[in-house]
Amino acid sequence: MRQLMRLLRYLLPYWWQFLPSVLLLAAVGFLDAFRVLLVGPVLDRVLNPSSGSSNIRLFTLPHSHRPVYLQPYVPSHFHNAWTIVAFAFVVSTILKGMFDYGGTYLVNYAGYGLITDLRNALYNSVLRRSAAFFQKHTTGTLLSTIVSDIERVQFAMSNVLAEFLQQFFTFLFTAAVVVVLGRNLAWLLLLFVPFIIFSASRIGRRVRHTTRRGQDKLAEIQNILHETITGNRIVKAFSMEAWELARFRQAAQRLFRANLRSVAAAAVSSPLMDIFGAIAIVLLLLLGRAQIVRGSMTPGIFLAFIIAVFKLYDPVRKFALFHNSFQQALGASAEIFRLMDVCDEVEERVGATELPPFSRKVAFEDVGFCYASDGVRREVLRNINLEVKAGEILAVVGSSGAGKSTLVSLVPRFFDVSSGRILIDGRDVRDATLSSLRSQIGVVTQETVLFNDTLRNNIAYGQPSVGHRQVEAAGRAALAHDFIMKLPDGYETVIGEKGVRLSGGERQRIAIARALLKNAPILILDEATSALDSESEALVQSALHNLMNGRTVIVIAHRLSTVRRADRIVVLENGRIADVGTHEELLQKLGTYRRLYDLQFVDFETSRVTISAQGTENY
Numbered sequence: 001m002r003q004l005m006r007l008l009r010y011l012l013p014y015w016w017q018f019l020p021s022v023l024l025l026a027a028v029g030f031l032d033a034f035r036v037l038l039v040g041p042v043l044d045r046v047l048n049p050s051s052g053s054s055n056i057r058l059f060t061l062p063h064s065h066r067p068v069y070l071q072p073y074v075p076s077h078f079h080n081a082w083t084i085v086a087f088a089f090v091v092s093t094i095l096k097g098m099f100d101y102g103g104t105y106l107v108n109y110a111g112y113g114l115i116t117d118l119r120n121a122l123y124n125s126v127l128r129r130s131a132a133f134f135q136k137h138t139t140g141t142l143l144s145t146i147v148s149d150i151e152r153v154q155f156a157m158s159n160v161l162a163e164f165l166q167q168f169f170t171f172l173f174t175a176a177v178v179v180v181l182g183r184n185l186a187w188l189l190l191l192f193v194p195f196i197i198f199s200a201s202r203i204g205r206r207v208r209h210t211t212r213r214g215q216d217k218l219a220e221i222q223n224i225l226h227e228t229i230t231g232n233r234i235v236k237a238f239s240m241e242a243w244e245l246a247r248f249r250q251a252a253q254r255l256f257r258a259n260l261r262s263v264a265a266a267a268v269s270s271p272l273m274d275i276f277g278a279i280a281i282v283l284l285l286l287l288g289r290a291q292i293v294r295g296s297m298t299p300g301i302f303l304a305f306i307i308a309v310f311k312l313y314d315p316v317r318k319f320a321l322f323h324n325s326f327q328q329a330l331g332a333s334a335e336i337f338r339l340m341d342v343c344d345e346v347e348e349r350v351g352a353t354e355l356p357p358f359s360r361k362v363a364f365e366d367v368g369f370c371y372a373s374d375g376v377r378r379e380v381l382r383n384i385n386l387e388v389k390a391g392e393i394l395a396v397v398g399s400s401g402a403g404k405s406t407l408v409s410l411v412p413r414f415f416d417v418s419s420g421r422i423l424i425d426g427r428d429v430r431d432a433t434l435s436s437l438r439s440q441i442g443v444v445t446q447e448t449v450l451f452n453d454t455l456r457n458n459i460a461y462g463q464p465s466v467g468h469r470q471v472e473a474a475g476r477a478a479l480a481h482d483f484i485m486k487l488p489d490g491y492e493t494v495i496g497e498k499g500v501r502l503s504g505g506e507r508q509r510i511a512i513a514r515a516l517l518k519n520a521p522i523l524i525l526d527e528a529t530s531a532l533d534s535e536s537e538a539l540v541q542s543a544l545h546n547l548m549n550g551r552t553v554i555v556i557a558h559r560l561s562t563v564r565r566a567d568r569i570v571v572l573e574n575g576r577i578a579d580v581g582t583h584e585e586l587l588q589k590l591g592t593y594r595r596l597y598d599l600q601f602v603d604f605e606t607s608r609v610t611i612s613a614q615g616t617e618n619y
Contacts, residue, residue, distance in 0.1 A: 021104075028169065056071060114157055121340065130415060143219075164318075364384045365420050381406060393568075398572035
């Protein structure tokens with residue numbers, strides 16, 4: 001119930017559409033029941049002309065036994081039984097159609113509005129999560145929740161809700177017709193109520209659980225799709241198409257079985273309602289025949305009563321289907337709210353203030369960091385004490401897994417420190433608002449993230465109103481302007497998903513142009529050239545030189561040639577700072593830096609000499 005109330009809170013902004021829709025659909029139910037009442041006069045008066053046209057009775061009130069006649073509800077100039085009934089039937093049908101259209105439109109307006117707000121809230125919640133959140137949740141799971149689970153809730157809160165309200169009021173007013181026409185016969189139907197409620201609740205619980213399992217299996221498929229589509233070149237390079245197809249088919253088969261279990265659970269409800277309905281009708285026919293023989297009922301009233309019971313049965317049967325749909329929506333919303341309620345590891349503190357413009361230094365004070373996965377904590381950084389002064393270029397080197405990328409990710413709070421603190425100009429970064437902190441930090445990574453948009457919009461990402469001259473200036477400074485102008489539409493060229501229409505070096509230079517345009521005083525370069533060939537690296541290094549000019553830079557690189565210009569070099573080993581110094585100072589020590597240098601350059605020189613000697617012998 002708490003989950004349902006939380007879902008309905010999203011309906012509050014649309015109450016002025018929802019409330020009129022309820023009233024209109026209530027009118028639809030009333031007019032539907034009113035048309036059933038006209039069946040009695042049709043059989044007893046219209047098809048029996050000898051009975052006359054005066055005092056056409058619709059029904060008699062149960063306790064007062066006061067009759068309710070049709071004539072007061074039609075214009076007085078209608079006197080013939082046929083014209084009176086015909087007018088009432090046509091007008092009620094026209095009004096029912098008008099109210100049905102207006103009510104259905106308004107309730108769908110409210111339902112789709114609810115879903116739009118819920119989808120926006122979910123996306124906003126996911127978008128603002130820390131990097132740790134995305135490490136714990138696969139892309140397929142997130143896509144399944146944002147798309148498929150929302151779709152389940154949308155179906156229930158728009159299409160199903162509109163029909164549910166109409167059928168509910170039809171049931172309500174038709175039940176009243178059954179009571180006033182059938183009198184004692186109507187109470188027979190109450191015998192079936194406990195059986196209907198019990199069976200519906202049991203079926204609903206099973207439907208909710210099977211639907212959740214089906215959504216989980218769908219998330220598996222979406223995850224496989226994401227991996228194989230984004231990694232299609234690796235799949236082809238290793239000729240793994242058959243294996244990936246087999247993996248997809250197995251996931252599809254699991255989804256197939258989960259969907260069958262859901263269908264099997266939901267399909268029971270309709271036949272069960274049919275059985276209850278058939279038993280009720282048979283009993284009513286038996287008892288109603290005796291009522292007609294005794295003269296307690298006219299054939300027309302009894303026929304109207306039976307028709308009302310049949311109309312009552314239709315909403316009851318649909319209620320079981322509605323119940324299943326709402327249970328599916330609740331099952332889907334459980335996952336939606338679970339993601340929205342995940343306690344994030346990086347949150348903006350209450351009372352956080354704007355970070356003033358950077359001017360002095362970035363300091364790491366006894367910083368430690370642990371990754372937590374499935375309850376197991378893995379220590380990555382420990383006892384990091386380091387200062388980076390304004391305008392300084394600091395290089396971070398070390399073996400793979402030493403914690404270099406994790407270290408620089410702590411500055412913009414992609415993760416939060418597990419112990420210690422990081423200060424910018426003496427202020428703990430956790431006391432600053434995330435937007436003011438990250439606005440002063442530019443990031444260029446090895447895995448360049450570009451969007452399926454124009455080059456202009458990719459360079460100006462986060463600054464959509466910036467002028468074309470500034471974008472072009474950033475492109476020139478990043479040595480990207482020349483190749484951009486060779487493209488068919490220049491800066492307006494759409495570059496495809498992840499910039500697939502550009503080379504690796506071109507993508508990297510676009511990322512550098514984006515960082516140049518942001519003009520942040522602190523710059524983080526994480527493996528920015530390690531995946532490039534020599535020619536591309538030379539161009540990117542020149543662009544990086546322009547980018548680093550006048551900024552405080554923390555740069556990571558496996559290639560030691562890219563960090564020789566650094567003012568200081570920090571060597572990380574097993575999550576600790578092993579050494580700090582300039583390139584020349586560290587070469588004099590027989591430490592990790594010298595070992596890495598020898599591996600890259602001494603081995604390279606040996607290989608080059610060997611290749612030259614072989615070439616001379618062949619010559």
